[in-house]
Amino acid sequence: MTRFKELQPSQRTIMTPGPVEVDPRVLRAMSTSILGQFDHEFTSIMNETMDRLRNVLQTDNHWAYPIDGTSRSGIEAVLCSLIEEGDKVLVPCFGRFGHLLTEIAERCGAEVHVIECEWGEVFDPEQVIKEMHRIEPKIVAIVHGETSTGRMQPLKEIGYACREMNVLLVVDAVATVGGTDVKTDEWCIDALITGTQKCISVPAGMAPITYNERVESILLERKSIEKGLVPSKDFINRKQDRRIRSNYFDLSQIQDYWSPARLNHHTEATSMLYALYEGLRIILEEGLEQRILRHKLNQKALVAGVKAMGLSLFGNDQCKLPMVTCINIPHEVNGDSVRSMMLDEFSIEIASSFGPLHGQIWRIGTMGYSSQKKNILQTLSALEAVLIRHQVKVYTGEGVQAALDVYNESHKPFEAIS
Numbered sequence: 001m002t003r004f005k006e007l008q009p010s011q012r013t014i015m016t017p018g019p020v021e022v023d024p025r026v027l028r029a030m031s032t033s034i035l036g037q038f039d040h041e042f043t044s045i046m047n048e049t050m051d052r053l054r055n056v057l058q059t060d061n062h063w064a065y066p067i068d069g070t071s072r073s074g075i076e077a078v079l080c081s082l083i084e085e086g087d088k089v090l091v092p093c094f095g096r097f098g099h100l101l102t103e104i105a106e107r108c109g110a111e112v113h114v115i116e117c118e119w120g121e122v123f124d125p126e127q128v129i130k131e132m133h134r135i136e137p138k139i140v141a142i143v144h145g146e147t148s149t150g151r152m153q154p155l156k157e158i159g160y161a162c163r164e165m166n167v168l169l170v171v172d173a174v175a176t177v178g179g180t181d182v183k184t185d186e187w188c189i190d191a192l193i194t195g196t197q198k199c200i201s202v203p204a205g206m207a208p209i210t211y212n213e214r215v216e217s218i219l220l221e222r223k224s225i226e227k228g229l230v231p232s233k234d235f236i237n238r239k240q241d242r243r244i245r246s247n248y249f250d251l252s253q254i255q256d257y258w259s260p261a262r263l264n265h266h267t268e269a270t271s272m273l274y275a276l277y278e279g280l281r282i283i284l285e286e287g288l289e290q291r292i293l294r295h296k297l298n299q300k301a302l303v304a305g306v307k308a309m310g311l312s313l314f315g316n317d318q319c320k321l322p323m324v325t326c327i328n329i330p331h332e333v334n335g336d337s338v339r340s341m342m343l344d345e346f347s348i349e350i351a352s353s354f355g356p357l358h359g360q361i362w363r364i365g366t367m368g369y370s371s372q373k374k375n376i377l378q379t380l381s382a383l384e385a386v387l388i389r390h391q392v393k394v395y396t397g398e399g400v401q402a403a404l405d406v407y408n409e410s411h412k413p414f415e416a417i418s
């Protein structure tokens with residue numbers, strides 16, 4: 001009878017930097033009927049999604065639509081559509097995802113210049129600008145919220161400098177959109193990539209992107225049309241030498257699919273689009289500003305609780321990412337053993353980290369639907385209990401009390417998302 005076991009995932013409290021918990025409304029949206037991809041009902045949903053994305057991404061750009069694939073598919077689509085062999089790309093790297101930008105740009109054939117800073121820090125914008133003068137890149141590619149180290153890079157000055165020097169600014173805002181301010185237009189970001197499974201709080205599987213005319217003009221120079229879609233025999237695809245190397249990630253073709261022409265590229269991921277549509281609706285109903293305040297408050301309560309327990313935080317406090325909290329693992333304890341016990345006994349998942357920080361820090365995410373008062377209080381209680389079980393000395397009872405104090409002090413009491 002157990003040969004074809006039914007799918008029965010446990011109800012978890014997910015306190016990681018993604019994937020995070022999802023509002024039941026999003027799950028319901030995903031179970032609604034499939035529509036054909038050229039059905040006017042479906043194309044209306046596509047258009048409406050673009051509109052909602054412009055809102056959430058704080059942009060007047062015409063182009064704002066999802067790439068089908070996880071967040072890195074959006075990064076790959078933007079970079080491979082812009083980069084031609086030998087183009088100079090500057091990557092200021094302050095964690096794992098800066099290395100990802102570097103790798104993708106290299107694979108696209110760019111001459112990549114990397115500047116690095118210590119993990120746990122971010123760049124002084126002046127340092128980046130100085131490097132831009134030295135290298136004169138075509139593109140600066142940078143992460144906004146680096147989830148691996150829990151830091152957030154200020155972008156405004158870098159954006160202004162890029163615009164002044166006619167350099168394209170490409171930003172990985174996968175972790176930050178929907179949880180803190182990301183001002184695409186105001187900060188002069190030319191192309192921005194985000195993801196669904198972080199603060200947008202939709203399952204993994206899409207990468208919303210937006211870009212402006214500066215980017216579009218390059219796409220149009222490199223544009224080609226799939227042979228089987230060419231309308232007349234006389235049409236000749238020019239510029240084959242500059243053609244974008246990837247078919248799946250060719251933004252010049254994908255944007256035609258998202259335009260009134262609906263020139264077919266891939267088949268849009270129907271149920272994922274429903275999820276994104278509903279997820280964006282939830283964000284706009286809550287209000288971006290309110291949502292950002294909620295993320296801030298829950299972070300504040302978590303931080304207060306962790307410190308009151310006697311634990312210390314990793315990284316420079318001045319540039320802390322408001323939806324990821326990094327905790328130094330006490331020397332006497334095995335970090336993975338604590339995480340396993342949190343999951344097995346309390347059904348709460350927290351994260352470890354990558355590369356040089358593996359085994360050094362725990363990362364607690366407070367993103368999207370997971371950023372709730374009840375989750376913060378439960379995580380603090382569970383962490384305390386598990387640490388005591390591991391013979392770590394903590395200030396018993398203090399963590400939850402400190403978090404409750406933060407909630408009491410805040411003017412508006414935040415309940416679970418209503």
Ligand SMILES: *Cc1c(COP(=O)(O)O)cnc(C)c1O
Nearest residue numbers: 070071072097145147174175195
């Ligand atoms: C999670 C994350 C990614 C990669 O996301 P995938 O959806 O796993 O491809 C990229 N950049 C940042 C900053 C992230 O936090």
